[in-house]
Amino acid sequence: MKTDRIFGLCVIGVALAYIASAAQIQVGFLSDPVGSRTFPYLVGGVALACALVIVLRPDEEPGWPPLATFGRIAIALVVLYGFAVALRPLGFLIPAAVASAAISYLISPRPVAAVLCGIGISSLLFAIFKFALGLSLAPFGRLFAG
Amino acid sequence: MDLWANLAQGFAVALTFSTLMLAVGGCFIGTVIGSLPGLGPSNGVAILIPLAFSLGLDATEALVLMTSVYYGAMYGGRISSILLNIPGDEPALMTTLDGYPMARKGRAGDALVLSGVASFVGALLATIGLMLLAPILARIAFLFGPAEYFALYLLAFCTLGGLASKNQAKAALAAAIGLGLAMIGLDNQTGIPRLTFGEIHLMDGIDFLVAIVGLFAVAEIFIYMESHGRNSAIGVKLERITVPVRDIANSTFTMLRSTAIGFVAGLLPGAGASLGSFLAYMAEKSVARDGATFGTGNPRGVAAPEAGNNAAAGGALVPMLTLGVPGSGTTAVLLALLLTLNITPGPLLFSERPEVVWGLIAALLIANFVLLVMNVPMVKLFVRILSVPPWILLPGIAMVSFGGIYSLSGSAFDLILMIIFGIFGYLFRKIGVPTVPIILGILLGNNMEDSLRRAMVISDGDWTYLFSSGISIGLWVAAIAGFVAPLFLRNLLTRPGRIHG
Amino acid sequence: MKSGFEKGIAAGVLAGAMSLSGVALAAECIAPANPGGGWDFTCRTIGKIMYDIGVVDKPIQVTNMAGGGGGLAFSHVVNDRNEDGDVIVAASSATATRLAQNAYAGHTADQVRFLGAIGADPGIIAVAADSPHASLVELLDAVKADPSSVTFAGGSAAGGFDHLKVLMALGRTGFTDITRVKYIGVDGGADAITQTIGGHTQAMTGDMSEVVGFLKSGDIRVVAVFTDERVPGFEDIPTAKEQGIDIVSVNWRGLYVPKGVSDADYRKWSDGLARVATSPEWAEAMVANGLAPFTLVGDEFQGWLDGVIGEIEMLSRDIGVIQ
Secondary structure, eight states, rough: HHHHHHHHHHHHHHHHHHHHHHHTTTTSOOOOOOOOHHHHHHHHHHHHHHHHHHHOOOOOOOOOOHHHHHHHHHHHHHHHHHHHHHHHHSSSSHHHHHHHHHHHHHHHHHHHHHHHHHHHHHHHHHIIIIIOOOOOOOOOOGTTTO | HHHHHHHHEEEEEOOOOOHHHHHHHHHHHHHHHHHTTTTTTTHHHHHHHHHHHHTOOHHHHHHHHHOOOOOOHHHHHHHHHHHHHSSGGGGGGTTTHHHHHHHHHOOHHHHHHHHHHHHHHHHHHHHHHHHHHHHHHHHHHOOOOOHHHHHHHHHHHHHHHTOOOOOOOHHHHHHHHOOOOOOOEEEEETTEEETTTTTTEEEEEEHHHHHIIIIIIHHHHHHHHHHTTTOOOOTOOOOOOOOOHHHHHHHHHHHHHHHHHHHHHHSTTTHHHHHHHHHHHHHHHSTTTTGGGTTTHHHHHHHHHHHHHHHHHHTTTTHHHHHHHOOOOHHHHHHHHHHHHOOOOOHHHHHHHHHHHHHHHHHHHHHHHHHHHHHHHHHHHHHGGSSOOHHHHHHHHHHHHHHHHHHHHHOOOHHHHHHHHHHHHHHHHHHHHOOOHHHHHHHHHHHHHHHHHHHHHHHTTGGGGGGHHHHHHHHHHHHHHHHHHHHHHHHHHHHGGGGGG | OOOOHHHHHHHHHHHHHHHHHHHHHHEEEESOTTSSSHHHHHHHHHHHHHTTTTSSOOOOOEEOOOOGGHHHHEEEEEOOOTOTTEEEEEEEEHOOOOOHOOOOOOOOOOEEEEEEEEEEEEEEEEEEEOOOOOOOHHHHHHHHHHHGEEEEEEOOOSSSSHHHHHHHHHHTTTOOOOGOOOOOOOOSSSHHHHHHHSSSSSSEEEEEHHHHHHHHHEEEEEEEEEESSSOOOOTTOOOOOTTTTTOOOOEEEEEEETTTHHHHHHHHHHHHHHHHHHSSHHHHHHHHHTEEEEEEETTHHHHHHHHHHHHHHHHHHHHHOOO
């Protein structure tokens, strides 16, 4: 109940913001009867209507996990974000090893297994991407390039 | 007969030891690429183009390799859809709906075999259709102007309601979210960027692969962490793998119907494999007596989208070869390959370069049989994935997704976008907002808007233009029927299905 | 929704394949799009010929960098590679159009140095075989009499080069009400032809290479080609000039280098490009790809390009693509 109400209200806010940004879209002078704002308005409108229904007729509570679980998900998020940012400067191997070890540890807290898992995944995937598929992935990135 | 002579010529070109080896290799690589989230058939083909050059392959060999990879990836996409609830590529999206529930029940092997057979049927019949009718079918593309395309997309969105059984408002909201995201980027009809906030990475719009990988793969990791693997197929006790003869027999007509729908969707350059598999699934759901069990692991819900998307992949070759119009990302890459081989697809390709066309058709037939033979025994190998301990499998999935997407785009922006999609994917799953309509919205939103606006430009804003042809009226009727009266649609389509049941 | 990955994948792939083949420190040609398109062709073909005729002593490595309609590659070169003498970037009319329309996130044409163009895909206007319009003049007269009676289809978005070509041609006839001209941007030239043959649109604007197959099959007629003289191999197609409409509009294929390169490097590349232009290999490649000769190198090209960009900028203001 509560979740859906909050969610619906958030969607209403986002939909209004979306419609407001749609109103800022530059319009050309070309002959274009529908125009570049109509569809975004419609989409925003539909979202708004759906959100109202969700607020007025909410579903049952989804059953949220305890706070500790959210903590772990948040850590996973930070790890993935760090991985995304570190890829360019540090290359694939080290960030991938660290990130997969961290996620592995979050799922099953056994440090040695996690570290081995990280190293294994990182080197195996690098080999697959680089040598089997021929994709471009820098192994170590700029910092180590000298 | 001419046809047999042509086909014999095609096989003479395509059936040598080295090409057969290329077909086997291509099918294998394609299957692997298709099954990796973030790498789809178009990428698979693009990946191997340089390889084709560095191996010094001639035109036929290159085509055999590429079509094998293409079909292989179409087959492979279903594997991660079924086992992990992560579509390996966008046409395999619909296969998650029933494939994954089957896997959760321990029937991953059955689902994989069944979908392999369905893929085979769809692709084989589509190839035959291409072979017999391509020059005639090409004309269908001429009949579809903006008004007809708009009605077609409308049909897709109108039937969406039938997809979500629980909360229609949330399904509609999901579609709106997808459409809203699709609006981001350069506006095709004015050349002016919309909703990009000056960010150059958003100029081309949001990539649906980023959205798919985020909403499915990244979200799956969070879901697993929360539930400690309850409700996951990972680690489920697997049933012994047999060929599910009964499911296959029960799905015969499903496969045939879905093949027809998928093939026609493939013929239309603006529609493509994703729409083909979606419409095949929705039609089957409304036809089936047990339509209500679609989404809970109904085998026919696995057969329909797989037959549909593989048939669409074959159908999409028709406009590509005869008009030079690529109907999908993959055919666009294949088209590029043909051009680099100095083969210009177009209305004269069939008469001017018969050896290429028939060699290609022979290659498709070969690839299909290779894939069937390769895929069914390999199911035993595939399902082992579910026995990999989650503390290895999940970080592996994350790294495959991130590494794959990064090595393609080289942009951290896409990865961060993917993480954001992952967060929302998790929240949406908890709240009960279905993610499939979001992807459909992103995939089809621009096409839908563009076709409406093109139609209105052509007609000077006269709305009646939208209903000015028999085809568009037919599609409007179907769309309205699909929206308001699923029962009506059921009666319309159910006839061939009565035989079994 | 177009997948950047379809484009991007190739980038990675090609770079990866190249790095595997052990080519180190070779010059690099950036194709700002996916393989198979015009920019990719430019890099691959010119790069290969440069190596074959000895302009460079190592094979040129092709990197595909798709995104922002070439904008990502442009800003990469401006921001990260400004003094790199070993990089060349493929360019075409689309590059000029987008620069003129400020579609590269604030970057301008003077932030790089253009080497030149050595070949061009002639602009054309085509109609369905059964169209009532026999010539370009008749077609444009129909537009002038009633702009709503003719819709043009083209492979670029509105405001793109295919669209502007039509507006330029109309402008030459003294027609000024260009915002009323109906144009729909579809997914590529072949799609535009399909729409025109199907009778959904009345005319197609695009490049010669896009229509060759349909021309031979008799589905369409090309009413004018926008070149100085008739194109070899297509002698029966009249130019716009012959019909009294003074327009030359081609989709040129060329290269640019970073702004900060030494004059020696610039000369090395522009001389190399000029040598490619006169090579038999290039002549052959042009025939195979439906290109007509169009050679302008160095300052001469820069001057011509400035004029083109100026005209596009003006037109774009008139139709509201830029403000």
